[in-house]
Amino acid sequence: MAVCGAVVGSYIWWQHPQYRVEGESYIHYKAMMVSVALHLVLLMFEMLLCNKLETNQHMWMLVFVPLIFLSVISIAVCIWAFRHDKAFEMELFCAVSVLQFIFIGLRLDLIVTWSWVVVFIPTWIVLSVALIGVLYAVILAIMLLKSPDIIPEQRRGNVYSAIIYTLLVVPLLTWLILLCDKLDRQSDQKYLVICLPLYVSLVTLMLMCFGSKGGNHWWFGIRKDFCQFLLGVCPLLQEYGNISYSLQRNDRDSSLTARPPRGQHGEMCKSESASSTKGLIICEQELRIAIPVVSIETPD
Numbered sequence: 001m002a003v004c005g006a007v008v009g010s011y012i013w014w015q016h017p018q019y020r021v022e023g024e025s026y027i028h029y030k031a032m033m034v035s036v037a038l039h040l041v042l043l044m045f046e047m048l049l050c051n052k053l054e055t056n057q058h059m060w061m062l063v064f065v066p067l068i069f070l071s072v073i074s075i076a077v078c079i080w081a082f083r084h085d086k087a088f089e090m091e092l093f094c095a096v097s098v099l100q101f102i103f104i105g106l107r108l109d110l111i112v113t114w115s116w117v118v119v120f121i122p123t124w125i126v127l128s129v130a131l132i133g134v135l136y137a138v139i140l141a142i143m144l145l146k147s148p149d150i151i152p153e154q155r156r157g158n159v160y161s162a163i164i165y166t167l168l169v170v171p172l173l174t175w176l177i178l179l180c181d182k183l184d185r186q187s188d189q190k191y192l193v194i195c196l197p198l199y200v201s202l203v204t205l206m207l208m209c210f211g212s213k214g215g216n217h218w219w220f221g222i223r224k225d226f227c228q229f230l231l232g233v234c235p236l237l238q239e240y241g242n243i244s245y246s247l248q249r250n251d252r253d254s255s256l257t258a259r260p261p262r263g264q265h266g267e268m269c270k271s272e273s274a275s276s277t278k279g280l281i282i283c284e285q286e287l288r289i290a291i292p293v294v295s296i297e298t299p300d
Contacts, residue, residue, distance in 0.1 A: 005219040006036035027084050032219060034077055038091070041070045060108035064101045071098035096126055116183040123176060130169045137162040167204040171197035 013029055045066040052063050074091040081088035100122040106112045107119045141162040144150050175197040181187035182194055 002036050002039040006032055009219055027086075031081070031084070031086055034080075038070060038074070038077070038094075041066050041073075045070075059105075061105040064105040067094070067101045068098060070094050071101060097122065116180045120176060120180060127169065127173050127176065130165075131173065134162070134165045134169045137165050164204060164208060168201050168208070171200040171204075175201070 009029070009032055045063065048058075048063045048066065052058060052060065071094045074094040077091045078088045078095055080086075081091065100120070103112075103114075103119045103122065107114060107116070112119075137158070141155075141158040144155050144158050175194065178187065178189060178194040178197070182189060182191070
């Protein structure tokens with residue numbers, strides 16, 4: 001899918017040169033090409049892995065060569081993405097995992113005979129730093145919940161962030177502990193049970209994607225946000241959105257029109273309830289006389 005999206009986007013890029021000067025089109029196109037290059041390297045790793053598992057003809061270090069190359073390239077990609085305000089979560093993960101890929105390849109080839117707890121030391125370090133960040137997010141959310149100077153939207157945002165990061169890091173750390181025990185033959189658990197915390201982290205990561213930054217505008221040559229493109233392709237969704245918005249406006253207008261009546265000669269009637277201030281302001285606005293603007297032209 002990534003290759004097809006890049007091919008279609010590149011075709012539209014070369015067929016319509018006028019699109020290249022629209023805003024940040026050149027940056028979006030370059031980001032798309034970098035992303036598809038990284039996906040091709042991952043595809044090479046998957047092909048080598050399948051060949052190794054089926055034929056067992058080459059060493060494991062050869063299988064991990066594409067991932068090691070990807071990790072080195074991801075360092076430069078992370079710097080470029082940070083300068084241009086682009087998302088780089090996958091590139092950051094690959095950049096910090098270069099030692100991990102080397103250690104796993106050496107251990108599978110039996111070049112080193114370390115225990116798997118030692119082999120996963122780079123991942124332990126990364127998860128430890130992530131766990132410190134989660135603790136900071138949880139403490140900050142608790143402190144802001146008790147602060148009267150913070151608006152409710154900001155409180156909810158901090159609470160949601162703390163919950164999401166907790167559901168992402170803690171199950172991943174649990175999965176790594178169970179996996180190391182299983183590989184070191186200290187546990188008899190099935191791999192399906194061991195991978196359950198990993199599934200929780202993956203589902204949480206999928207949910208986090210809905211709140212991430214906007215995607216690339218040049219995938220499949222749509223040149224706009226995916227939501228806007230989807231509304232343009234499916235008019236029914238756009239019609240549903242318009243109807244829902246108009247219903248909300250009608251409800252709001254009907255609530256505003258329920259105001260205290262006016263007396264004769266345009267005098268304002270006083271309301272007995274304390275909530276009549278909004279109605280009084282609306283009535284005062286209705287009493288204003290609209291005078292048309294007269295434009296007097298200067299004679300020649």
